[in-house]
Amino acid sequence: MLPGWQEADGAHIAALHVDLAPGWKTYWRAPGEGGIPPLFDWSGSENLKSVGFIWPAPEVFDNSGYRTIGYKGGMTLPMRLVPIDPSKPITIRGQVDMGVCEEICMPVTLPFSAALPMNGPRDPAIAAAMASRPFTRAEAKVQDVDCDIEPTDRGLALNAVVDMPPTGVIENAVVEVRNPRIWVDPAVNQRDGNKLHISADLSSISGGAMMVDRSAITLTVLGSDYAVEIQGCD
Incomplete structure (x- = not known):
């Protein structure tokens, strides 16, 4: 878990960072046929009101006529965590269930725990992942x-x-x-x-x-x- 930094409005920007072995991939929120999207359990967290994800643009994979959508080699998934009390730090504890796949796909459960610093510096890895999100309707000139x-x-x-x-x-x-x-x-x-x-x-x-x-x-x-x-x- 990349601890990230606190925004001016009190929300905290952090990220889940996953490294995968060469040739392996994991899935986007809409994983396609046969994929497994990440599912988070935040039940052990403290001072946490809500979580919003900032999904980087994924890749599309075609395997024997089946389409899956995700990230090869790993992913950095930024998230915006809103505290109950902005004057106090957030502690996150829980687990994420996700799918990983090479030739055969399998579910994995990864526990996480982190105390998020209120005065942490901006993390270039998180900022790069946020910048790789899809364009909005206005940015893409959708008429x-x-x-x-x-x-x-x-x-x-x-x-x-x-x-x-x-x-x-x-x-x-x-x-x-x-x-x-x-x-x-x-x-x-x-x-x-x-x-x-x-x-x-x-x-x-x-x-x-x-x-x-x-x-x-x-x-x-x-x-x-x-x-x-x-x-x-x-």
Whole structure:
């Protein structure tokens, strides 16, 4: 755990740093087919109100027709920790469950513990990881996002048209709905000039009815030149 520094508003910037053996990889928050996203347990922490993650742009891996998304060789995952009392330091204790993969993928559990210094210096490794996050909608010059959601015999079909410049020769789109009870199939994308068409099927894990909050939909475009993250689907 990289202890990081305290911001002017009292929040603390720290990071989980994971080194992996050559050829091994771990996964992004939306890991793709067969991947395991990191899951954190903060239950032993002190003076900790909330945690927000700043995800660096991941890579897309194709293995025998299956697409997974993550980081090769390791990752530095910055996080913004909000204290209950900004005048006191935060102590974090807990564990992270995550998947690691070479030829065979396996889950691992890593315990962590750190007292975060209130006057720590800025860490270049954390700053570099924060700088590698996907561009925002404004930074990527996204002009418009139009989403249609229609019922199907399996659930719902989401079709989005994003007006934005190409992010590289190769582009992969990811759709997230921020609802663990909804399964999102791998997205399919196709470009027509400055219009990127993204489609994905949504289904309820329980098999029942479901409701999708458009403001909670995240569209991420992972291009060979840069990545873009779009919050909300109009």
